[in-house]
Amino acid sequence: MSLRSITGVNKTVHHEGMEIVPVRHWGRLTLAAFVVVILVVVVTSFATNPHIDWSVVGKYLFSPAILNGLWGTLQLTFYSMIFAIILAVVIAVMRISESRIVSGFAAGYVYIFRGIPLIVLLIFVGNLGLFFKEFTLGIPFTDIVFFSVPSKDVMTPFIAAIIGLSLAGSGYMAEIVRAGLLSVGRGQHEAAKALGATPSMTLRYIIMPQALRVLIPPMGNELIGMLKATAIVSVIAGGDLLTMALGISGLNYRTIEMLIVATIWYLIVISVLSIGQYFVERRLAEK
Amino acid sequence: MSAIQNATANEGTEKPMSTTAMVSIREVDKFFGDTQVLFDINLEVQAGETVCLIGPSGSGKSTLLRCVNHLEKITRGSIRVDGDLLGYRAHRGKLYELREREAAQQRLVTGMVFQQFNLFQHMTALENVTFAAVKVKGVAKADAIARGKSLLTRVGLEGKFNSYPAQLSGGQQQRVAIARAMAMDPKVMLFDEPTSALDPELVGEVLAVMKDVAETAGMTLLVVTHEMGFAREVADRVVFMDSGRIVEVGTASQVLDTPTNDRTKAFLSAVLR
Numbered sequence: 001m002s003l004r005s006i007t008g009v010n011k012t013v014h015h016e017g018m019e020i021v022p023v024r025h026w027g028r029l030t031l032a033a034f035v036v037v038i039l040v041v042v043v044t045s046f047a048t049n050p051h052i053d054w055s056v057v058g059k060y061l062f063s064p065a066i067l068n069g070l071w072g073t074l075q076l077t078f079y080s081m082i083f084a085i086i087l088a089v090v091i092a093v094m095r096i097s098e099s100r101i102v103s104g105f106a107a108g109y110v111y112i113f114r115g116i117p118l119i120v121l122l123i124f125v126g127n128l129g130l131f132f133k134e135f136t137l138g139i140p141f142t143d144i145v146f147f148s149v150p151s152k153d154v155m156t157p158f159i160a161a162i163i164g165l166s167l168a169g170s171g172y173m174a175e176i177v178r179a180g181l182l183s184v185g186r187g188q189h190e191a192a193k194a195l196g197a198t199p200s201m202t203l204r205y206i207i208m209p210q211a212l213r214v215l216i217p218p219m220g221n222e223l224i225g226m227l228k229a230t231a232i233v234s235v236i237a238g239g240d241l242l243t244m245a246l247g248i249s250g251l252n253y254r255t256i257e258m259l260i261v262a263t264i265w266y267l268i269v270i271s272v273l274s275i276g277q278y279f280v281e282r283r284l285a286e287k
Numbered sequence: 288m289s290a291i292q293n294a295t296a297n298e299g300t301e302k303p304m305s306t307t308a309m310v311s312i313r314e315v316d317k318f319f320g321d322t323q324v325l326f327d328i329n330l331e332v333q334a335g336e337t338v339c340l341i342g343p344s345g346s347g348k349s350t351l352l353r354c355v356n357h358l359e360k361i362t363r364g365s366i367r368v369d370g371d372l373l374g375y376r377a378h379r380g381k382l383y384e385l386r387e388r389e390a391a392q393q394r395l396v397t398g399m400v401f402q403q404f405n406l407f408q409h410m411t412a413l414e415n416v417t418f419a420a421v422k423v424k425g426v427a428k429a430d431a432i433a434r435g436k437s438l439l440t441r442v443g444l445e446g447k448f449n450s451y452p453a454q455l456s457g458g459q460q461q462r463v464a465i466a467r468a469m470a471m472d473p474k475v476m477l478f479d480e481p482t483s484a485l486d487p488e489l490v491g492e493v494l495a496v497m498k499d500v501a502e503t504a505g506m507t508l509l510v511v512t513h514e515m516g517f518a519r520e521v522a523d524r525v526v527f528m529d530s531g532r533i534v535e536v537g538t539a540s541q542v543l544d545t546p547t548n549d550r551t552k553a554f555l556s557a558v559l560r
Contacts, residue, residue, distance in 0.1 A: 195419035
């Protein structure tokens with residue numbers, strides 16, 4: 001009987017012949033009711049809004065143009081993430097270099113690309129052709145040129161978007177990677193050193209694998225952040241989901257409907273990524 | 288083997304004069320910033336000898352040990368291990384500072400066991416023991432695994448090949464660490480307070496393994512320790528350090544039973560009670 005009263009299985013419990021009255025959490029109940037009311041109001045105001053034509057949402061949700069945009073967004077996310085991680089690792093390793101110039105360069109890189117708003121960076125990269133007419137590979141400050149191409153041929157909006165997203169993302173990620181590298185104790189470096197491992201071996205076999213466990217959860221967040229950041233690419237018409245959705249709305253004047261279409265897809269992809277993140281983190285916790 | 292040498296007997300010679308000296312430390316000073324932590328250290332350790340470094344904390348004994356495998360750079364003087372000048376390559380009358388890669392190669396002569404074990408947390412016991420043999424020495428994986436298993440068995444961990452460090456007790460971890468260092472076939476084993484981080488009941492098992500290592504033919508041991516019983520039983524010589532200086536050197540019974548220096552006496556009466 002006492003066990004039941006502790007677990008509160010039955011509503012009216014008795015102890016030493018008296019009924020036990022549980023604490024009523026009035027504040028909690030009020031807040032819950034309030035939240036439900038707000039939710040209902042918001043949902044109905046969208047669902048029953050005469051200015052939102054839900055059939056348009058249904059019509060365009062799986063339209064080729066939208067799916068094309070979705071594919072563009074996924075590609076942008078994928079490539080930008082890959083390049084950002086590579087840059088981030090390089091910059092993070094440079095940041096902990098013993099050379100002041102090298103670590104200073106890395107610090108400056110992080111400062112610049114973390115500091116510039118993404119939208120500014122994207123417009124900048126997207127319009128590089130305005131002030132660099134051609135891209136040239138050669139030896140600086142000499143006339144030796146290996147090849148040269150007009151910038152407008154190379155800097156398509158898609159490429160510009162990947163560059164902008166990678167640079168911006170790498171600024172943040174470099175700091176995450178650096179934190180991960182620093183989270184591995186000095187003793188691990190010394191043990192590897194004492195066994196005759198070179199610095200590069202130590203980094204590759206000892207430090208990185210251990211840093212990875214610290215890195216993966218925040219990197220998952222960065223991936224989701226990157227997916228959302230691709231929407232900003234629409235300012236340079238980068239061929240992403242939002243660009244497509246807005247493009248269609250420019251023709252049918254159904255802006256809100258097209259935004260809802262885009263929103264649904266963003267939420268679907270983010271849900272998939274979040275589930276993946278959950279399993280990866282659970283896997284890491286097991287080890 | 289346990290030839291008692293005056294610490295400063297070999298002062299002032301350019302080349303290592305005794306061919307059997309496995310570790311030769313000459314006139315070593317060491318600074319951390321402006322603080323001097325080692326003062327004119329002279330010590331020769333013969334091949335096969337076991338030398339225990341004792342002394343109060345902050346006396347510089349761990350720093351000296353770390354200098355012997357070049358984890359710390361000395362400020363003045365020289366350290367030769369197995370005839371090689373640590374950190375430098377002599378060429379046409381000049382000493383060239385070694386690159387990291389070359390210094391790493393030079394460190395293979397010494398094996399080190401740390402106070403905090405420093406096992407690689409993401410590797411099993413066996414992987415810890417085989418990693419450097421395979422990656423650094425280029426030993427075939429199958430050979431390294433066979434050797435690693437035999438070493439782990441030797442330190443009493445035959446059932447723990449696939450355990451991760453987090454699954455092992457402190458004493459077990461330290462024994463893996465000893466096996467890991469031994470796997471590189473070093474000529475000198477350096478122990479930096481190997482039992483200080485252990486629960487009291489686990490100290491014995493690690494000391495037993497260290498004793499076994501000391502009895503390995505030709506193995507030279509340099510042990511920083513607070514275990515006076517171990518020093519008495521295993522050490523050929525005991526070095527007492529205080530405030531960055533070698534104060535007294537002699538056989539275990541000389542230093543521990545009949546110390547001549549007042550600071551040695553004070554330290555021993557405090558630890559032995």
